[in-house]
Amino acid sequence: MKKIFYIVIGLGILTACDMDLNQQPISDPTSETFFQTENDFVQGLNAVYSATRTYPDRLLNLSETRSDNLYAVSDGGVRDWEGINSFHKTIDANPYVEEAWEGNYIGIFRANNYLEQLTTKGETVILDADVRRRMEGEVRFLRAFYYFDLLRYFGKVPLIDHVVTAAEAKTIPRSEVTILYDFIIQDLMTAINYLPAPSTYAAEDKGRVNSYAARMLLGLVYMTRSGPTLGIDGAGLNSNEWGKAVEQFDEIIASGEFELLPTYSAVFDYNNERNKEVIFNIEYATGATPAVGATFPWVLVPDTWFQSLGFGNQGGLTIRPVAQDLLDRYADADVRKSFNIQSGFSNGSAVETRSFVKKFVDITKVPTTSRTDWPNNFIVFRYADLLLLKAECVLNGAPGNATTDVDEVVNQIRSRAGLTEPLVAVTKTQLLEERRREFIGEGSRWFDLIRSGTVEQTMNAWIDQEDTGGQMQDFQINYVLYPIPQSELNNAPGLYEQNQGY
Template sequence: MKKLVYIFLATGVVLFSSCEKDLDQLPISNASTETFYKTNNDFIQGINAVYNSLRGYPDRQLNLSETRSDNLYAVSDGGVRDWEGINSFHKGISSNPYVIEAWEANLTGIYRANILLEQLSKNGNLISDENLKKRLEAEARFLRAFFYFDLVRFFGKVPLVDKVVLANEALTIPRSPVSDVYNLIIADLEFAGNNLPSPEVYAAADKGRVTKFAAKTLLALVYMTRSGPTYDIEGPGLNSNEWSKASGLLTEVILSGKYSFSASYQNIFSYTNENNAEVVFDVQYISGFSPVMGATFPWVLVPDTWFQSNGKATQGGLTIRPVSNNMLASYENGDNRKAFSIQTGYIYNNVVETQSFFKKYVDLTKVPSNRLDWPINFIVFRYTDVLLLKAECVLHGAPGSQTTDVDDVVNQVRQRAGLTSPVSNVTLSRLMEERRKEFAAEGSRWHDLVRSGLVTSIIPAWIALDDIKGQIQPFVKGYAVYPVPQDQMDIKPGLYSQNSDY
């Protein structure tokens, strides 16, 4: 059963008190932790609490990466929507709830990881199984790196905290250079990759815990992101040219034999085929429990009236967040990913909606009675991604491979999508366009554009073509990252400086 992520919530143990807002989201010592950790199970509950901080990760990628990109044209539909300023590049989004959530939720995850790591250091001798102790440390360090990487990609510089600190200490910690944050991320992921088990080692009840290959995949993506352009801002790219390091790690994942390329695109996302051979790492959910432990991301990009037109209950109260015309036109005839991922038009109360939206994660036969309790996992890394990331490294000159290998991988992906005409001499731009359709509505598009350096050309061109309502602001390179939330700026004026162009 898929219990591990949220089982901690059902225990009734008040181990981690809710962090207060603002800078107090940084780790603050809690006296209850000093007496809680006594048995193996106590430490397992502790790591489950760290996993719990992943719960909102899928929604965040859809709201801040997918919506930011040229995949959606999410401008005003007559009301004020939180996603509108994200998609339209408004300068004044430092108080946007999606931006605030990304900062606070990731720091909460880091806080929980630091608590567990401190207790492993202080009381780890109480764990009867040395292998379990090492694995728990590796899981916590993977998750801490995961949350920090999410912060760096969205905000650039962030406060660097690798231990438990008190509230008054938190108020003295500035944002650290991105390179320093990356040093911690890399050290954590190297430890995780060396000490986490392979996927088959976990018992059925533990499926979904991170593995050594999830750590290697994430570390590869870290090296690739560092290798991206700087845009002359303090963002995620350092122009570090570490494509070969990334390629080597991805090759390890490919050669492990633990994953395989699915013959069916649709089957990768089936509710009855979770934990399939494509999945390298996912966020696990389970429905039907109290408190609620299901997902909310399936309806994030879906208008309520479509659910209602199909006789289903209201979900998030959302209006349509349309797929851009440019995205729709990017699909070739016969591409079966389009119909699976996108709903084109519907009728509700005799009103015809002609715009399209992403419905990739919705199975209308699986709609839960509670809109917060969808029973589907979110795939963070899948094997197809590993193959295409490897191809990207090859295009950047990683040794040991040839551009023909890139063509082979891209054609393999296209053939699964029903496209019979092969392509050749694939360029970086073409690879990113193929990734766009393969990972549509999976929250990768904005990150791909920033990492590849294409964001400064593709986004302005898209705005010129698709902004028929004239509501998107001109794109400037500082928008490669988001602003620091205003409440963080206000808690101690002068501690943080705002990102450029905001």
């Protein structure tokens, strides 16, 4: 899949233009003339995948940086992430916020167009019914993936399930969160039925989404919906569907397709991609012109560190320090700390004492021509995450065993990290802290705090402790959601109301 994937990205979009809601999302003549052969459908499908390319960077900029994992106030001029980290009210034109909206809708527009073409031409062009079903399953998963991402960041968003014109797009209001969830779940149910297990894919297709990735996302959807409402129109509906999530997770566990690797570092080894812990990842490959490899390894790493290692200028990024509060929560024996975090460095006469996340950087693989061309995949769902999410469900009342499904799982994760003292009767607080240490840099912490209902208490206490310089704004519960981009409000005046607090 990798070769096809980066070729499609390099070509741009074969089925849709990269446009926002006020523009024509689909070129009908292009679609009509393009989908003529089975290979056209393969290329078009990969174009739907290619909208995931910016997803890891989005997690780092909007989730990781928003959370208590990073104290990312700027010390080198105003940076785009500073308003994200410091809870500024005026971030409706922030490029990271705009990208989250536009990037996901690009993927949705491509998915809608693809499904329509598959319906009208697929049976004639693609003779194998199983191939058509698999293709539809992949696209339905991706469309659900994009909508779930939008829902978690913005709450209510426009639900567009078919190809629309620019004029039509300007008349589609934001849908209620309950309606969005119903749509997402329906797509995922179909995807589960249509997609194969990962072990059945041919070698060239191993990177494609599989039925267990769809189950993993559906389980996370149920968990997110089960979180508290927090008094906002956000992702939590207090639906108490923890048991439904466990049903999906148990299917994955029973498959025997996945397992924890014996060492933490092996999970992220560039030479060990698609390992047994990976349920779904976003594929990247280097070598195309222009560069279309990964960018996420570089996002949280200061340019001066690369310079200190002799790699020259990598783009001018300044440091986003790891919060001292998190550094203090790693035990001395925890191998994850040294793997995930670089604890200072010197660059000539300059000495940097603060720490930063270097989890995804292999210094033997630093791109020599472009910082946007890293050769490694981003793991979206991994088995350790699944086991700890199931443990969370059990602690919230889902059927399960507190010893085997919670204590044993948490201690297995801790043992791999080099921690030999077991925990007994693990609490929700302890579980969240273990997830924080395990998944630093993977963008889960912000959503964990929201889903657990602890975000307001945690962030206010953390700001009081960490922000000794008084550079951050007070946290308000409305900041669980991001603002609708001002550009979208301008495109269709009066169609959307801005989220509260902005």
